[in-house]
Each structure stands twice: as structure tokens, then as C-alpha cells.
Amino acid sequence: VGAGPGGMQAALSADRRGHRVTLYEQEKKVGGNMRRAAIPSFKQEVQRLFDYYKHKIMDSSVEVQLGTFANINLLEGGDYQVIVVAVGGHTAMPCIDGLETVDAMEAPKILERGTVSGENIAIIGGGLVGCEVGWYLRQQGKSVLVIDKVSKEQLMPKEHPTNKAVLLSRLQKAGVELLTETNVCQINGGQLKLGLANGSDETRSVDQVVIATGFAPRRHLWERLHNSHLDQTAEIFRVGDCRRPGRFFEAINEGALVGNN
Ligand SMILES: Cc1cc2nc3c(=O)[nH]c(=O)nc-3n(C[C@H](O)[C@H](O)[C@H](O)COP(=O)(O)OP(=O)(O)OC[C@H]3O[C@@H](n4cnc5c(N)ncnc54)[C@H](O)[C@@H]3O)c2cc1C
Structure with a gap:
């Protein structure tokens, strides 16, 4: 089956x-x-x-x-x-306060559909799938932010180091913004409240939230x-x-x- x-x-x-x-x-x-x-x-x-x-x-x-x-x-x-x-x-959905206030899409479904609506996209989860989907959407001219709570070194632990380095370099060259050691603390409509690595908070406005948390x-x-x-x-x-x-x-x-x- x-x-x-x-x-x-x-x-x-x-x-x-x-x-x-x-x-x-x-x-x-x-x-x-x-x-x-x-x-x-x-x-x-x-x-x-x-x-x-x-x-x-x-x-x-x-x-x-x-x-x-x-x-x-x-x-x-x-x-x-x-x-x-x-x-x-x-898709393992993360527990984020207010996630139900947005029509979040699962990352693999985006590849199937070909795109998402909106220009500012936030992808929660910077593993292989989140990064690949981020790169894919960036090729369509969208502004893409990938957020992960772990450090850059801890991303994609199962990935071969060379593959990981190549993928991260692709993201950087394409202009995908990668925020590591960052928690999505709350979602309110298109507003994402982020807890940054330096302990401060920041709010970002996005058109579409994508879930890639494993x-x-x-x-x-x-x-x-x-x-x-x-x-x-x-x-x-x-x-x-x-x-x-x-x-x-x-x-x-x-x-x-x-x-x-
Ligand atoms: C975007 C993305 C990129 C990836 N890239 C890589 C990569 O580069 N390298 C790598 O090694 N892995 C990669 N993976 C992981 C890899 O795709 C999975 O580990 C692999 O596909 C798992 O295979 P599977 O056969 O167990 O399940 P799946 O590939 O998920 O297949 C399960 C199938 O079962 C069907 N199904 C479910 N329930 C039923 C039912 N009741 N009746 C009939 N059919 C049913 C589903 O429709 C599906 O077609 C990636 C995953 C994603 C999402």
C-alpha cells in the first residue's frame, strides 16, 4: 500500500x-x-x-x-x-500560538502545486525540505524567509556535509533569507512574532506561511x-x-x- x-x-x-x-x-x-x-x-x-x-x-x-x-x-x-x-x-505541524489564524501550507504540497499565492513567504523549518522549497519559490521571484530554531551548524543533521554546504550556498546566492536560532513565538494573521538569537523580538509581515518542520x-x-x-x-x-x-x-x-x- x-x-x-x-x-x-x-x-x-x-x-x-x-x-x-x-x-x-x-x-x-x-x-x-x-x-x-x-x-x-x-x-x-x-x-x-x-x-x-x-x-x-x-x-x-x-x-x-x-x-x-x-x-x-x-x-x-x-x-x-x-x-x-x-x-x-x-507533515508534523509545530505548536505555534496563532498558527490557526493563517492558511499555512505544507512544503511538499507547494512543489506539487507549483507555487503559492503572495509575494512574501515565510518557511518555518530550515531542513532539507524547507530550504529546497525556499530556493524553488525564490526562483519564481518571491521574497523568501526561512526560519529555524537551531543554529546553522545544527541544520540538516542527516545530510551529507557537502550536500548541505551546496544547498546553503544556493540559498545564499539566490537571495533567500535564512534566520537560524530563531523561534516563531506567535502568528497573528500575516504577522509573525520572532524571538531572535540575540534575545530580541521582531515582527515580520508575510503573505504566506509554509510549514516544513519535518x-x-x-x-x-x-x-x-x-x-x-x-x-x-x-x-x-x-x-x-x-x-x-x-x-x-x-x-x-x-x-x-x-x-x-
Ligand atoms: C520535498 C522533499 C524532498 C526530499 N528530498 C529527498 C532527497 O533529496 N533525498 C532523500 O533521500 N530523501 C528525500 N526526501 C525524503 C523522501 O522523499 C522520503 O524519505 C521517501 O519518499 C519515503 O518513501 P516512502 O515510500 O516511505 O513514502 P512516500 O514517498 O511518502 O510514499 C507514500 C505513498 O503512499 C501513498 N498512500 C498513503 N496512504 C495510502 C493509502 N491508504 N492507500 C493508497 N496509497 C496511500 C501516498 O499517496 C504516497 O504516494 C524528500 C522529501 C520531500 C518531501
């Missing part, structure tokens, strides 16, 4: 071993967050990886059911011996499966971001391990 990198790899590995595989994807396209990750123009390598998976899936015997949200009823009707849950994660695993289906009779009749596995939000490599590796065994 889920045609992100984890689900696609699990499906391909199981298919190669001669199993009959159905891959359910709620969206109309495969790829999950890998598809969104490939959108900024400097992510050609991710685009190539995504193209590879798209073609591999098309050339395989995997039956792909796009636009199909797999819930417990659908899976109960399928007589499956093995169910691989690869449903990814969801991911949390989607647990619902996994928990429902374990509370259903499928727990007795099928083997149930979980791979990728729905297990622990991470990177392509982890999702693909976990998918391959399950599919090959």
Missing part, C-alpha cells in the same frame, strides 16, 4: 520473485514524495531515480491501482497473504491492520517513512528486504 519508493521497491522485488503483486496508490501518479523531491531543477539525479522506478513498475507484472485509497475493507476483500504498508509520513509516520493503517483479523491471516510489514521518516535509501532498502524475503 503506497507507491512511494518504499512501496515501489517492495512491489518490484516481490514481483521479480514471482509473487502476484497489487500496488495501491491513493494519488493518480506513482512516486510519493520522491516525485515531489525531484521537482526543483537541481534535483536531476532524483528525477532520474524516479524515472527509473516509473519505468520499472510499468514494465513489471505489478498491477498498479492508481487513485485507490487502500483501507481496511479493501484489504480484507483481497485475500492477501502479505501486506506491505508503505504509506509514508505526514514528518511524522502515518500509523493509522498499520494500527487498524493489527486490530483486524488480517493480523491472523496475513503477514504484515511496514517500510519507509511510515515506519520512521527518513530518506529514499532507507525506504528502498526496507522495501527490497521485505520484497525479497
